[in-house]
Amino acid sequence: MLSPGLTTVRSHRLKKRLCFLLKLVCFVSSVLIFCEILIYxxxxxQCQWPEVKGGDHSREKEPSTSVLKAIILADTHLLGEIKGHWLDKLRREWQMERSFQTALWLLQPDIVFILGDVFDEGKWSSPQAWADDVRRFQKMFQCPVSTELVVVVGNHDIGFHYEMTAYKVNRFxxxxxxxxxxxxxxxxVNFILVNSVAMEGDGCALCRASEAKLVALSHQLNCSQQKPNHSDKRCSNVEKLPSSEPILLQHYPLYRKNDAECSGEDSASPEEKKIPFKEKxxxxxxxxxQKLMWWFRPRLVLSGHTHSGCEVLHAGRIPEVSVPSFSWRNRNNPGFVMGSITPTDFSLQKCFLPYESRVLTTYCAAGALLVILVLAHFQLLTPPFCFAQRLISKHKAV
Incomplete structure (x- = not known):
């Protein structure tokens, strides 16, 4: 039989080990909860809705009930079965889901716009792979009843113009x-959703159909913006819309030479800014x-595709904002745009998500600290003063 003293010692050691193990579990859990949930x-x-004035010359704030609160994001690029590694999917899709759901909970927008390239492999995915991608998207970007989700098509969803087919467009x-x-x-507030992939201008069937719809919408808007005392026979049977100047939503940006004039922490790198853009x-x-600007005379254009943020002015009066990618896969500092919009005015504000590099740095620091704690607990880590004392003792012995 074991003596009572020996039993007490073993029991004490077991309690110490269990206590240490519990501390390690709490430490690891705290790091995980912080990096995967709380950091978002x-x-x-810190993001706040921008204020919008009541009119062009009004200094008073617009009543909150009449302001449309919109979140605009782009290029989520959900990975598919061909190029998507399971770990990459898990990491980046969790980041986007937590970012999106946290933004919905904190900001409570009226509407969310996603400006294309929802999927990474929509241009070649099989029906089964497409169904799986859609299922994951609907889980990640699920919205409450009070928030509307509007999605614009991108080239990775249906392919570039030479890959675009009626089947891919229809399923989207x-x-x-x-x-x-x-x-x-x-x-x-009027929003025009444009299939920019179909703006090739080569007269293909899908392109002709898309442009015909846009021309019809242009006519309807022009008729709606006419003054009541102005009569036009062509507008007699046209259903009238609010006279607000429209906002264009599309995946491809309007033509610009490059991103050289873009600035901000979400803009492209200095090297990328110098690379000329290829039309189409x-x-x-x-x-x-020019067609889109002539047809609609928009007061704002919102686009994606480049994965970097940019603000440019077309024809000296039409602002365009390119929205950065929402995914860590495309940017270290993803983000989205918050818009407070009325029929006569708008105000935009960028909101950035956690930096992936900072999250990884936190994990590395926590991992290093964990190793030190384990080594110290098992007395495998020699304190500096003890190490120095041993060196001195050895030197004296010699």
């Missing part, structure tokens, strides 16, 4: 209730851009 609240909590439209030329009006690939062609 801490970062997005079926899932997201999107058409290649669509107008939605919310709180008196990086940006819309000059012809397509």
């Amino acid at each position: 609240y801490l970062v997005i909590f 439209e079926k899932v997201f209730n999107f058409t290649s030329g669509k107008l939605i009006t919310r709180k008196g 690939y990086d940006v819309l062609s000059q012809e397509a851009s």
